[in-house]
Amino acid sequence: MSIKGKVWKYGDDINTDVIFPGKYTYTISDPNEMAEHALEDLDPDFAKNVKENDIIVGGKNFGCGSGREQAAVCIRMAGIRAVIAKSFSRLYFRNCVNNGLPVIVSAEAVDAIENGEIIEVDMDKGTITCAAGTFEFPALPPEVRGIFEDGGLIPHTKKILGTD
Amino acid sequence: MGQTFAEKILSKYSGRTVVPGEIVEVKPDIAMSHDNTAAISVTFEQLGVDKLDDPDRHVIVLDHCTPPANEKFAMNHKITRNFVKKHGIKHFFDIEQGICHQVIIENGLCLPGTVMVGADSHSTTYGAFGAFGTGIGRSETAVIMATGKIWFRVPETIKIIIHGEFPDGVGSKDLILKIVGEIKADGALYKAVEFAGPTIENMTISSRIVLPNMAVELGAKIGYMIPNEETLEYLEGRAQKEFEVVESDPDAHFEKVLEFDISDLVPQIACPHTVDNVKPITEVEGTKIDEVFFGSCTNARLEDFEVVAEVLKGNQIHADVRMLVFPASKDIFLEAMRLGYVQTIAEAGAIIMNTGCGPCMGNHEGVPADGEVVLATNNRNYKGRLGNNESEVYLSSPLVSAHSAIKGFITDPRNN
Incomplete structure (x- = not known):
């Protein structure tokens, strides 16, 4: 699987309160509506201009703070197809995997990628290609990759339960 | 091993x-x-x-x-x-x-x-x-x-x-x-x-x-x-x-x-807009506040009520400050009432709210206005955390929150 899209680059310690404000966590249940508020308190231009297949690039500890799953769902529904960061908060990492959104750790790539450029992520080869070059990233553990490959935790579980 | x-x-x-x-x-x-x-x-x-x-x-x-x-x-x-x-x-x-x-x-x-x-x-x-x-x-x-x-x-x-x-x-x-x-x-x-x-x-x-x-x-x-x-x-x-x-x-x-040796530790304040933006209170003392949020799963237990009541006893909360109090549970509320803490805190001018998370993730009960500063005993101060991204949140201990509520600004409890 290959993902090619425009980069939205942000800094270190981007927290889930600015990705999806807490005031919406119990009032918005429609995933499409969640997308309208994605990154609302970080970058008000994001939700208006993000396109299908775009990619978010963050620094260290991306998605820290509250474990609200909507912070993963909202960017996916907004069109984001991968998040690349130097490191992820563990709950954010899990929430992305569980919603079938690729999370990629590569500090070298993050430093090299420029905001706004078009980059390509090859999930099978484990490579990120940007203007500055090509960077490799390690594969997810097989147990985790299985969830991601089935499209997220819910389809994955249904497959195991035989209810799909 | x-x-x-x-x-x-x-x-x-x-x-x-x-x-x-x-x-x-x-x-x-x-x-x-x-x-x-x-x-x-x-x-x-x-x-x-x-x-x-x-x-x-x-x-x-x-x-x-x-x-x-x-x-x-x-x-x-x-x-x-x-x-x-x-x-x-x-x-x-x-x-x-x-x-x-x-x-x-x-x-x-x-x-x-x-x-x-x-x-x-x-x-x-x-x-x-x-x-x-x-x-x-x-x-x-x-x-x-x-x-x-x-x-x-x-x-x-x-x-x-x-x-x-x-x-x-x-x-x-x-x-x-x-x-x-x-x-x-x-x-x-x-x-x-x-x-x-x-x-x-x-x-x-x-x-x-x-x-x-x-x-x-x-x-x-x-x-x-x-x-x-x-x-x-x-x-x-x-x-x-x-x-x-x-x-x-x-x-x-x-x-x-x-x-860590805490023998020389001074009161600490987490400053806007991240929890790790921590400074000793001496560096932020005097910062004017509009609201005190005393509550959350971090600091709203009986001993916190005792500390706050002791400070507020016989004092009045500053006219420019609203202090909102959320006990961490019904049991804590009942015990704090029985021991007179609730009476003391309410007499000082604080608002006794219901038990629950309160404004901690900005749903309701005490959302600050644009430009306002909140001193809170909870655990997060990210931008917009209390429901308004145009406000600022500082985190402190309940003791600091009580002294500050009286003075109207962030106050070092060791000098009072």
Whole structure:
């Protein structure tokens, strides 16, 4: 699987309160509506201009703070197809995997990628290609990759339960 | 080679000896959810399973927006109550009971040597009782409802040893803020954090809870401490089942050992807009405030009420400040009333609110206006956290919050 899209680059310690404000966590249940508020308190231009297949690039500890799953769902529904960061908060990492959104750790790539450029992520080869070059990233553990490959935790579980 | 607490408990629950980095599948003893149960129940129903794997493992507490601020929150509560009835979930606590983590503790459901997960990032709190407590997502909670199971990566462990006695005016909130300020918001990313040392051993239960509660602000998977004597006494006659204390072996391998001496610690303040932007109070003293939020799963327990009442007794809250008070549970509220703390605090001009999470994630009850400054005893001060991204939030101990409420600005309790 290959993902090619425009980069939205942000800094270190981007927290889930600015990705999806807490005031919406119990009032918005429609995933499409969640997308309208994605990154609302970080970058008000994001939700208006993000396109299908775009990619978010963050620094260290991306998605820290509250474990609200909507912070993963909202960017996916907004069109984001991968998040690349130097490191992820563990709950954010899990929430992305569980919603079938690729999370990629590569500090070298993050430093090299420029905001706004078009980059390509090859999930099978484990490579990120940007203007500055090509960077490799390690594969997810097989147990985790299985969830991601089935499209997220819910389809994955249904497959195991035989209810799909 | 011995094992750390995290390695030992995940070995026990997965039925094989594990090392850090491995992925294990375990069956948690408790899975907690709160107002998000409504959304979780919808996901559960998508799984094509009629019954919960084990209704007795689930604890549901309505606390995040109580009483409901509008019809949407009210519907969440209604859907949750219907789900509880339909599936016969006995550990259900409605809106009058309190904040989920505190209610779980008071009801003897937070037990040493158990695995407890919660659809709430502050589920690291349970480590104060020697449990493996960690936050999970909504989808994962739905899957536990269906299968009883969840995966974890076995974490490496960082041991934080605390020495010394708290100076006057300084307490556990100052200590955890100091730690977060030093090792930063990713200082324990994916790791288990074990708090140890004589200081930890001698702290009260309420003070101890503050440390694992905020371990997640270090990025930690769990915060853990060996249950002390007071903790084990508290559980006598309260624990809902038998338990076995699990401790790290003396020869366990810790990835890192950090030591803090608190003998010279001063009150700490987390400044806008991150929890790790921590400064000694001397650097921010005098900052004008508009609101004091005394509440949350971090700091709204009986001993916090005692501290606040002692400061406010015979004083009036500054005319330009609103102080909002949210007891962490109904039991705490009743006890604080019986002991006269509630009377004292209300006489000083504070507003006594209902038990619950209050404005902690900006749903209702005390959302600040544009340009306003809030001094809060909760655990997060991210931009927009209290519901308005044009406001600023500083975090402090309850003691600092009470002194500051009187003066109208951030005030060092040691000078007053």
